[in-house]
Amino acid sequence: MDAQAKKTALRGITYGLYVIGTKVGDDVNAFTGNWVTQTSFEPPLVAIGVKKDTTSYEGIRESGVFSVNVLESGQKDLAFSFFKPVSRVGNKFGDVEFYTSTTGSPILKDALYWFECKVTDTVDRGDHALVVGEVVDAGVHREGDPLTLKETGLFYGG
Template sequence: MDKQAKKTALRGITYGLYLVGTKGEAGVNAFAGNFLTQTSFEPPLVTLAVKAGTRSQQEIAQSGVFSVNILESGQKDMVTAFFRSITQEDNQLAGYPFYLKETGCPIFEDALSFFECKVVEKVEKGDHFIYVGEVINAGVHREGDPLTMKETGFYYGG
């Protein structure tokens, strides 16, 4: 297989870029995620892939819940802040205010919308865990166009 062709082809898959919230013994956490898709209408299910061995992956495995925050086009700086380890200060992560709802995972005030999930299945494949989450709560803060990987110039995959 031509490795460059494989990389180019896989990078052609379109992705959004989201803030995924978790919770654990050290408090709440969030990371920039893009391996996410809706997989069922009824019940409402999404599939999320999370790199194995990370704090976030371990927190989802232990708590069985996560939140997904849909960011708005132009919020590259916000998502970039979550590419590294972050700490909680009061009701902020990386300087961005959040609140909690049903799962106890962070929901960011600056996000367009959010949904919260309860893990109903997990699979370990390759270097990621794949979580199937049932959407148990959702909300909309405002209307807008969602942030995409393409707009940021970032690449993940291949």
């Protein structure tokens, strides 16, 4: 296999950037992810990819819930702020305000849209796990165009 062709082909997969959250007890956590896709209409299922050696993955496994916050085009800095651990104080991650709804997972006040899921399945392979969740709640803060990885100048895959 041509290694460069493989890298170029895999980087052709389109990705959004999302802030994915979870909670364990009273503690909430969030991270930037880009492996999110809908896998079923009825019931409404989505799948996310989560790096296995992280606090977030442990939180999702323990709580069985997660939220997905769809960011708006231009919110690159917001996405980047969740690439590394962010201190939580009250209802803020740093300067980013959030609230909770059905599952208790964090919903960012500045996200375009959000949805919450209860985990139904996990496929544990490689350095990431594929987590499937049933959508149990959703909301729209405003209309807009979602942020994509291409807009950030970053590449994933390969």
